[in-house]
Amino acid sequence: MVAILGNTVLTWVKEExxxxxxxxxxLLYHHWITHGVAVILTFLVLxxxxxxxxxxxxxxxxxxxLVVASAIGAxxxxxxxxxxx
Amino acid sequence: xxxxxxxxxxxxxxxxxxxxxxxxxxxxxxRTRFAALASMWxxxxxxxxxxYWYVVYYAADKAIILKSAWPFxxxxxxxxxxxxxxxxxxxxIYLAIVAGKEDFVHNRSARVLVLWVxxxxxxxxxxxxxxxxxxxxxxxxxxxxxxx
Numbered sequence: 572m573v574a575i576l577g578n579t580v581l582t583w584v585k586e587e588x589x590x591x592x593x594x595x596x597x598l599l600y601h602h603w604i605t606h607g608v609a610v611i612l613t614f615l616v617l618x619x620x621x622x623x624x625x626x627x628x629x630x631x632x633x634x635x636x637l638v639v640a641s642a643i644g645a646x647x648x649x650x651x652x653x654x655x656x
Numbered sequence: 657x658x659x660x661x662x663x664x665x666x667x668x669x670x671x672x673x674x675x676x677x678x679x680x681x682x683x684x685x686x687r688t689r690f691a692a693l694a695s696m697w698x699x700x701x702x703x704x705x706x707x708y709w710y711v712v713y714y715a716a717d718k719a720i721i722l723k724s725a726w727p728f729x730x731x732x733x734x735x736x737x738x739x740x741x742x743x744x745x746x747x748x749i750y751l752a753i754v755a756g757k758e759d760f761v762h763n764r765s766a767r768v769l770v771l772w773v774x775x776x777x778x779x780x781x782x783x784x785x786x787x788x789x790x791x792x793x794x795x796x797x798x799x800x801x802x803x804x
Contacts, residue, residue: 574742574746575743575746575747578739578742578743578746579739582739600711601711603707603710603711603738604707604711606739606742607703607707607742607745610742610745610746611742611745611746611749614746614749614750615749618750618753630758630763630765630766630768630769631765631768631769633769634765634768634769634772637769637772637773637776638772638776641743641747641776641780644740644743645740645743645780648736648739648740649736652731652732652735652736653732655731655735656728656731656732656735
């Protein structure tokens, strides 16, 4: 959830702030490469940590949260590029 | 192109995974995990191959699209697609992790969770495939336009 919403937030930030976009470009050759690596690392690192904390019975609460986070993440991207486009 | 093909195969594997989960039993446990892993690795391959194509070759297509009658093929569809793809990628990795850990025969809430995640992977990947075809159409329209 954090990685999905973080992906949308990072997209908003880098599209609105060219300094961030440029810094991401300088870090790993292309802003999209840096963006992808950041999202996957966030998912893997937080997933590893949280899987040791969260109860095994968390599936029931996780399902609606994950669906809502995915919908908000996707709609946030659509809204951003509708505004910018 | 390779990446729409690996993405389509990943969608098929996610559908296969959902069918196995709907019929979860002791006998199909291995097949269920294999389908989730295949879907994940095909999506990772899509990321690498599609990313290489995007970073190295897309600039020329972008220039054609922006001068064409369909600039929105880049300004909306490509921009949304290249960022929404990370949602699909994260979900397909998550699907493989849950498939490797949970017992779908006895845990109903885990079955519901992975069926939702598989549905999100399938729907979002299909939407991205559709956006990809509109981007290709944008290039073709640009190339047919005099002066582009």
